[in-house]
Amino acid sequence: MPERKTGGLDWAEARARLERMMETAAQAETLSPAKAREVLDARAQELARPPPAERTASHLVEVARFRLGGQMYALSTRFLHEVLRTPELTPLPGAPPLLRGLTLLRGEVLPVVELTPLFGRPVSGLGSAVLVVGLGRAELGLCAEAVEEVTQVPRDALLPAPTALAEVGDWVSSIHRDGTIFLEGEALLGDSRLVFDISDEGAA
Structure with a gap:
């Protein structure tokens, strides 16, 4: 018992x-x-002597850790819908470099981006996986070389993002002691650089 x-x-x-x-x-x-x-x-x-305090759920954040261009990133799983393996991408002429193309997800068009240009690095062209992210629905695909794991991270292991990273966008929320860059999902999805008009009128 x-x-x-x-x-x-x-x-x-x-x-x-x-x-x-x-x-x-x-x-x-x-x-x-x-x-x-x-x-x-x-x-x-x-x-x-009081017993050691147990680490509660409020002290932990569950994230998906993914790698791209030699850098590790992490995003809260509450924004992650699924992971696509080697989806077919259709490039758009004249699109910004970070927009790798469009893919179809159950009949819906999904823009797929690579974050490296926003960090001042060239597009790697790498990425055999796409993280489908969004608030309540699939809104955006993030290229990744690999999704390493889904894990729980103690909040006290996170440090404020250095100024150089914070200037990339307010969605660079913090950095782990091991160098993993933590992304804030809601701010990421609201960044105007990652919002694309993929309607027929916008593509015309």
Whole structure:
């Protein structure tokens, strides 16, 4: 039967502490008064020490980590709809370099972009995967060489983005200690450089 937790009390931990206290009391009976007092004082300090705080869900952010052009990026999974493998892209004449082309997703046209030009680097032309992102619906595809993992990251492991990165856009929210650039999905989707008129009138 699993150990119960009631009102935040960890019964397994409480039982373990009581057992240690009883063991200490038994040991104290065989020690000299001075040594017994020393042992009991040490145990009392241990029992008074609060248990380590558990890391709660609010301290974690779930992200998809993906790689492009030698750089690792991360985006909250709440903006990620799916990952496409080697989708066929149709280039648009006269489109900005970051717009790699259009693809069809269940009958809907989806613009696919590469973020590297926004960081001052040339288009890599790489990317065997496309992350389909959006708010409530598929809005944009992000090129990636590989989607490495979906993982939970402690918020306290994130650092403010350096000025040079922050100037790229307000969607560069932070940077992980390992160098991963964290992207803020809502701001990314609202960046005018990543909004394209793909209607018949806009393409004319």
